[in-house]
Amino acid sequence: MGQGGGPRRAQAHDEELGRAVAAAQEGDEAAFAVAYRLVQPGLVGYLRGLVGTDGETAEDVAADAWLEIARDLGRFRGDGAGFRGWTATIARHRAFDHLRRLNTRPRPAPLDRELLELPDPASTSAAALEAISTERVLTLVAALPPDQAEAVLLRVVVGLDAPTAAQVLGKRPGAVRTAAHRGLRRLGEWLGASGS
Numbered sequence: 001m002g003q004g005g006g007p008r009r010a011q012a013h014d015e016e017l018g019r020a021v022a023a024a025q026e027g028d029e030a031a032f033a034v035a036y037r038l039v040q041p042g043l044v045g046y047l048r049g050l051v052g053t054d055g056e057t058a059e060d061v062a063a064d065a066w067l068e069i070a071r072d073l074g075r076f077r078g079d080g081a082g083f084r085g086w087t088a089t090i091a092r093h094r095a096f097d098h099l100r101r102l103n104t105r106p107r108p109a110p111l112d113r114e115l116l117e118l119p120d121p122a123s124t125s126a127a128a129l130e131a132i133s134t135e136r137v138l139t140l141v142a143a144l145p146p147d148q149a150e151a152v153l154l155r156v157v158v159g160l161d162a163p164t165a166a167q168v169l170g171k172r173p174g175a176v177r178t179a180a181h182r183g184l185r186r187l188g189e190w191l192g193a194s195g196s
Contacts, residue, residue, distance in 0.1 A: 013038050017080030025073055032073075036066065039084055043091050045157040049141070049149060050095040061098050065091040085164035088154060092168055140187050148183030155180045 017038045023031030040062065047058040047065075068090050076086055141149055154165040155176070162173040162180075169176060 014080030014084075017083055019080075021073075021076065021080065021083045025076070032070070035083065038080075039087050040066075042084070042158040043087055046088060046153050047091055047095055049153040049157070050092070051098055057098070061094050062091060064098075065094045068094070081161065081164060084158060085160055085167055088158050088160065088164075088168045140190055141183070143190075144183045144186060148179045148186065151176050151179035152183040152187075 017035055020031040020034040020038070024035055043065070044058050044062050047061050051057050051061055065087065069087055072090075076083060078086065141152055144152065150169065151165065154160045154168060155162070158165075160168065162177045165180075166173040166176045
């Protein structure tokens with residue numbers, strides 16, 4: 001899982017992703033595989049945050065999402081960043097369908113270590129987060145209020161910018177920025193209080 005995850009890494013591949021999506025829309029199967037490779041790790045990490053890690057659940061939901069993505073690829077319009085947002089929206093809908101079938105609410109769960117790239121090290125919360133183990137950070141993300149946890153997952157794990165994350169969540173970009181900021185600040189406070 002070398003590609004995807006984290007805002008800087010995902011954004012660095014947006015141009016390549018955009019080219020791959022355009023070629024895939026023309027029927028190039030190898031290009032679709034490139035798009036999948038660039039998007040899948042962050043998408044699965046996001047889904048694990050929504051549906052948990054019981055068995056293969058997140059991977060199963062991702063597979064359902066990719067079936068829909070492949071089916072509707074010809075209707076997509078946009079660039080690489082837009083494609084990541086579009087796929088996150090589809091995955092989110094499939095996750096909530098899955099949760100409705102289980103008659104349950106989203107339950108954040110720990111994510112894979114490879115899927116998390118912490119935010120800019122210049123920020124105080126990021127410096128605090130880097131000082132502890134990834135497992136602990138992921139456990140703490142799961143303890144955030146749902147809106148903050150999902151904003152952090154979309155911004156940090158999937159690598160979406162605030163406007164794209166806002167489209168996925170059906171909120172205003174400012175609300176997503178605020179939720180992500182509050183979530184990261186709360187994580188920093190928890191870490192500071194525990195002396196980690």
